[in-house]
Amino acid sequence: MTDLSRRFVTTDDFARAARRKLPKIFADYIDGGSFSETTLRRNREGFDRYLLRQRVLHPLGPADLTTPLGTGTAALPFGPGPVGFMGLYHRDGDICVHRAATRADTPCVISTFSINGLATMKQAAGTVPDFQLYLDRDPEVNASYLDQCRATGVKRIFLTVDTAITSVRERDVRNGFRSVSRITPSLFLQFAARPAWSLSLLRGGFPEVELVAGRPEFGRGALAQAGNLSGRLDIDLTWDKVRQLRADWDGELIIKGISDPEDAARAAAEGMDGIVLSNHGGRQLDHGPATITRLKAVRAALGPDPMLFIDGGFRRGSDIVKAIALGADFVMMGRPFAWAVAAAGEPGVDHLIRLLATETAITLQLMGLTSIAELKAAGPEILLTE
Template sequence: MKLINVDDAREAARRRLPRIFFDYIDGGSFGETTLRANQADFERWRLVQKVLVNPERRDLSTTFLGVRHPLPFMLGPVGFLGLYAGKGEQKAARAAHAAGIPLCLSSFSIASLAELRRDTTGPLHFQLYILKDKAFCDELLQEAEKAGVDTLFLTVDTAITSVREKDVRNGFRSLTRVGPALVLQMLMSPRWFADIMQAGAPQVGALANKPEFGKGVLEQASNLSRSIDQTLSWRDVAWLRQRWRGRLVIKGILSADDAERAQAEGADAIVVSNHGGRQLDCASSTIAMLPEIVAAVDGKLEVLIDGGFRRGADVIKGLALGADGVLLGRAYAFGLAAGGTEGVAAMIQAIAQEIDISLALMGIASVEELKSLGRSALRAP
């Protein structure tokens, strides 16, 4: 099946993956209200069409996180990529790098940062959860420094893990080993299984020297989740700001007050995020919160956004409402599960093409011009 858009990739991923993993990617918390709102609220905005201008060539490049990128989006941190495709982190990173954009590696990954650095050459960022064991946190930061990472994302919206009901039903995270029901699901996904096994039995890369977290990836994942520090507070942000000399991005901000506090604590950027509707259900969509957060920080720190971005038009709306750049989540995770490196590349290409064509039809020559037009490039329906 040709992957023309994210819906195609989602459907192909659904067919290819064991249900437990598809549901883990696809699902949201509790009633999934926020998950739905993240996508649905893009409908509140329409793009302004402008004819007879014909910008001959469009320039999609823009600056975010202090660097000029050829596209206004990057691949955000998504856990366990190496369970959706063999060597999944490497495959996603290669597709990102071929397009000239960074991947942010999740702490919950099959490839360790050192492995991914060894296997790929483009820009890599790292996402950290604050763990109860601060010495282990420090080891992860040292690994990031050794790998030459200059931008660290601290995720702050998951100190307490919410309930994703599909995962509860499937036993994701409560399973500590592969039982008969899971074996059956795996046997029903033979292409996925062969691909994963070729890469070797998956383990959480960051736990390679930590036998106390258990053996198989399922046991490691549930123990690692439990080791996240539930008392996470602004004090930890202050500690990290002292400890980490590179660029610090706080991911999981959803209010103007918290955005101002992040700036006061010395963050260089924030990601307006509700973890893709996987944490506080009935929280606002990110696109709805973006304008007031952008107004509150008033250019004093960079504002990135994620949540529900599936289309080039969604990215245009995010940029017009003041975001410096966009992070993709499920859009590329589905691409990876559906078709490995080519699947991720197809999603990047589809979204980039839609941005390019839409800008042309809006009479806008570049992402920079779109950013300076701001909200005037949009209309309420």
Template sequence: MKLSEAFQFIGLTRGRATGAYSHLHTIGDVHRAALRALPRGISDYVDGGADTETTLEANRAAFNRLRWQPDSLVPADVVDTSKTLAGDKWAMPIGLAPTGYTRMIHPAGEIGVAEAAAAAGVPYVLSTVATTTIEDVAAASTAPWSQLYTMRDRDVTNDLIRRADAAGSPVLEVAVDTAVAGNRVRDRRNGLIIPPRMTLATLGGIAVKPRYWSSMLANESFDFVQVKKSVRSGTLPGGSIADITAGFDAALDWDEIARIRKLWPRTLLLKGPIGPHDAVRAQELGVDGVHLSNHGGRQLDRVIAPIELTGPVRAALGRDALVVVDSGVRNGGDVAFALALGADAAFIGRPYIWGLAAGGGDGVARVLAILHAELARTMALVGAPSIAALRDRGPRLIAQRGSENT
């Protein structure tokens, strides 16, 4: 790809509208647009973290400490951002991490996200607590990767795996950091439930954000339909964000991972703040790799930033294991840092949700376009015009760690 082509915002040049969002130049711009669109309780759900939100801030600080030492005089007239992940070639090593309750953000929901991801040529991971079923997402777009919260009801877990397989998901990611719900204080204060119910606070919010509420009222109600489709008897716990996690299997252990490995026929990843020791143990069970994540600071507070695990985990697993990372990724330069440290791709959560809030699927496309341009520019300027070069030269290109306060 010629460098000039990288700045045509590929997510928008494939049939997406460009004019309405051309004023959004950075992910920060997109975030501000999302805040204007969402009621306070919903934006708090998206932006909030667990307990003191120390991890939420530390994820960004870990990226901000990194510094480049570029290679000079490396031709950069052609920059190739493409990358093969789990056997599929993608336009760039950026993925959309699983996020729950997506239709609460915008009526386009998971289908709008999936369509934007397919248009931009990046993978999308569907959450167990999605508000659209994997069958409907696959019918509307390409089959997404699947994230799995193992459930106390083993039959539900088995059916979620069966349905992901039947839909053609190329990758299954088993979350290992949700034995109990994170203490998301903002959600508790706001009393957030799915679907939102009409309370005095909600009625007050309609006056402040009428466009959001009118769009919600004009569309079908939503629920945890992805997981509920696999529930054959009984019901899941109530509708609050914390309640739903009561159905998760707090007794998840290595034996269950081994059992899932036997059930799943394609690429299997563990997702969580996984250190080198546990990554190697997973590899010994036949797991194909890891998705390094701390849930964007929404589960265990004061846990290590995943970007700081990337180098040690890569060293422990070797070159062939699939290693992807999320939590704190906010621009294309962050993606480049992740690859230089040994990741195969960096995934985003909040940024694409902000794009969805700001403009539905077109807003997600704008986010991906911004990140693609930033990544290509960074690669050109550091002297690594291909993903392979960035990976190979990464240890040399990252010269030092700067101050946490920069």
């Protein structure tokens, strides 16, 4: 048994280790939700509504986790979702996560707010990730984002639509995240209390968001850029602009941030390739429902053909199995990958993927199933409700 296997048995182990390594301003940014954090808590609690049926005395072979996705397949039914500023939690953290996903043959989505840009990540991993797009209020900036996607060979864009109005995340307010533009005395003390993180991350200067490098309107350094990027989001984002993006982008277009069946039906009618059922990890609308509890209705409204991704509170292989049974095609996970890279770098991300794959496989087999295909065929009938 390796040292990582003993230290990190669950995603929560990574979370605890990440909090010990990171300055509070970044640990709270990863962990926090909006206002009372009720939606954040419900995302986890929602999984308890669904019970797994155990079937026995079925022929069992090795579990096949291969997952159809659009016109291709993924080796796993889960992968890293977009997390802003991943490269602040571990030097080149976004590259580490993407390389690990590439080795696992599963999709990885990087944020507009990623520290390393698409070209750098492609060079480092040999593959290009999917790209999560925040529309800027300046069309020229948006055009530059699409140009970088085309130049690097991005095939799938995830347009985030639930952040035109940025909610209040009280942990970030207390810490000054998005409001500080430089290292203040308070931040210096936080960084000094985490010497290993500081020595690793800050060699060569404080990181910047590569996607907006050379644009003075975004400021210099990731702290200033965090506030400026957020403040420049297009608050007039409507279906008209989604249609324009559809016309401008030839690759797959996924709408991220849909949680209502009526919006899912509209996305299908507008010709989207898929949606992400998401409440932004409980970081936007407080007192909303858990995403897992909306999944069956959203799939019914979306129809069988568009891809249905989901995120929000996923921590276990059993969570992933429940989502696939209820109609999801793929599970995107944000915080667990941020915790893993912060806690143990690239080897930590590799280990997290193995942990989740093992949990998923064992759960399937204990239910009398041997593949994701069988799970999809069984559908909600493989679940019980209290």
